[in-house]
Amino acid sequence: MDSDLSDIPDPGPRRPVLWPGLWGPAVILVCGVILSLLTARLASDMAHQLAHQHYQALHQSLVSQVVVHLARQSQADDQLQELRDTLATGLHDGISLRIDTLERHTKKPLIQLGSARHPAGNDALRTELQTNGRQWMVTTWPDSRLLASPARRMGWLVGASGGMITAVATLLALALCRQAARKDDNGRRLAGLNRIADQRITNLQVEKNVLRQALNDSESRSRDLVALSGAIVSELDEQGQIGFVSAQVADVLGLAPSDLINRPFSELLAEPDRERFYQCLAAARQETTLARVDVNLLHRSAERTVPAVVRVMVLKDPIHGVTGFRLSALNIANGYNG
Incomplete structure (x- = not known):
């Protein structure tokens, strides 16, 4: 007869289970990583193409300067020295320049400038010139880092940005899954408590009926005793x-x-x-x-x-x-x- 809703036992901690909806963060993570890698690769290729176009523009600019000087000058050493000084002033870092005359059968260049420490021979550009009846060969080649560094930086930048966005989205999805898991766990706990409370209420109802019957019996007994007395x-x-x-x-x-x-x-x-x-x-x-x-x-x-x-x-x-x-x-x- 001492049942009380206040003594409902706590179901206690449940066995750890996987959070519901974990496939969502997993899909976001996998797709984010794949898209980040693909985007980084495309951005790297585009940066490499732009760097190569920039290098071609620099080559054409140097060729134009050579054409202008050779068109109004002879092959005298002092005039070549002036051309060398002019080209050295406007030469971009990471690019090497070589000017040869096709009239001589020699491997010694007329002018050779540049600071390319790791020249990329496969990307060298050559242009033949004819000025005042003479033939010239202008050759430039870039430093390998001149073309690779922008592509590498762009790839890392895009990849890191995509990775950060993917990480944030994955963490948000995990937080939502955790919140859903807590709601499900609280729902299960409340359902368990409701079942226990319902059982206690049923027991109390039974006890109430027993007490009412006992009270009715006591009243009936009292009335009978009064009547018999x-x-x-x-x-x-x-x-x-x-x-x-x-x-x-x-x-x-x-x-x-x-x-x-x-x-x-x-x-x-x-x-x-x-x-x-x-x-x-x-x-x-x-x-x-x-x-x-x-x-x-x-x-x-x-x-x-x-x-x-x-x-x-x-x-x-x-x-x-x-x-x-x-x-x-x-x-x-x-x-x-x-």
């Missing part, structure tokens, strides 16, 4: 007014119980016995024990009285003190000498 049983308030009276009053005094509610019990006594009844109530209040007095009860017929023995017991409340009295009046007309 043949006595008038009544409850009075602190002023002695009737709050309840048993049905035996109709058999003994010929009065209906409903007509006596809220009436002083002393009205049912013969005038000479009323003072002794009040003294009995005072004794019961003072001694808090069972008090007894012999009285004559007034029958509905005014000319008739019924001798009875009245027993009084005080009703006390721990907070308010005396709240009333409970009494029984037993007819002694049949020779009772209690």
Whole structure:
């Protein structure tokens, strides 16, 4: 009978399980990595092409400068020196330049400039020139890092950016999965608690029905005992007014119980016995024990009285003190000498 919803046990921590929807972050991660690599490769190729186009533009610019100088100058050493100085001033870092004359059968160049430490021979550009009846060969070749560095930097930049975006998206998806997992776990816990609470409520309902049946049995037993005793049983308030009276009053005094509610019990006594009844109530209040007095009860017929023995017991409340009295009046007309 001590069931209480407050003592519902906690189901405790559940066994670790995989978060729901983990395929989402996995797809984002795989697709993000693949797209980042492909984009980085395409960006690297584009950067390489742009670097190569830039190198071609630089080559054409150098060739134009050579054409201008050779068109108005001879092959004198001092004039070649002036051309060398002009080209050295405008030569881009990482590019080497060589000028040969096709009229000589020699491997020694007329002019050779440049700072390419790792020349890329496969990317060398050559241009033949004819000025003033002479043939020239202008050759340039870039440093391998001049073409590879922009492509490498662009590839790393795009790849790192894609990787960061993929990582952020994956983390967000994982956070959503974790939140969904917590909601599912809380839902399962609440469902478990609801099942336990429902069981407890069912048990409480059963206990309530048992208590109600026991109370009904107790009331029925009390009514039966009152009926079998043949006595008038009544409850009075602190002023002695009737709050309840048993049905035996109709058999003994010929009065209906409903007509006596809220009436002083002393009205049912013969005038000479009323003072002794009040003294009995005072004794019961003072001694808090069972008090007894012999009285004559007034029958509905005014000319008739019924001798009875009245027993009084005080009703006390721990907070308010005396709240009333409970009494029984037993007819002694049949020779009772209690």
